Amino acid sequence: MGTQYGRGAVTPAIKTEKKAQKLSRPSKYLVYLLNDDYTPMDFVVIVLQEFFAMSYPRAVKVMLDVHQNGRATCGIYTRDIAETKVAQVNEFARLNDHPLLCKMEKV
Ligand code: TYC
Numbered sequence: 026m027g028t029q030y031g032r033g034a035v036t037p038a039i040k041t042e043k044k045a046q047k048l049s050r051p052s053k054y055l056v057y058l059l060n061d062d063y064t065p066m067d068f069v070v071i072v073l074q075e076f077f078a079m080s081y082p083r084a085v086k087v088m089l090d091v092h093q094n095g096r097a098t099c100g101i102y103t104r105d106i107a108e109t110k111v112a113q114v115n116e117f118a119r120l121n122d123h124p125l126l127c128k129m130e131k132v
Pocket of ligand 1: 058059060061062063064065066069088089091092125126
């Protein structure tokens with residue numbers, strides 16, 4: 026009379042265990058400034074102090090690094106924070122009519 030599913034029948038176990046989730050650390054992004062011929066050095070120093078929490082001597086060093094080598098890293102952040110820094114710096118530069126450019130790239 027076919028397969029018996031009544032008492033004593035073996036039913037498939039319901040799978041309750043979850044596979045172990047692989048967690049990876051969030052990617053990091055470099056935020057950097059590009060050199061140009063028009064943005065005043067003092068303005069770049071202010072940007073580095075205000076948006077990247079650098080001391081005045083550190084900000085001057087980084088500004089000169091950009092001026093001499095074309096670009097320099099200002100900080101390394103998770104994607105959301107890097108995007109916010111880039112947007113804030115570029116907006117601040119535009120508001121002050123300077124062509125200063127801030128960009129980010131994945132580490
Ligand atoms: N090159 C600019 C000047 O001579 C200074 C400068 C430095 C501009 C860094 C942009 O990201 C920059 N006035």
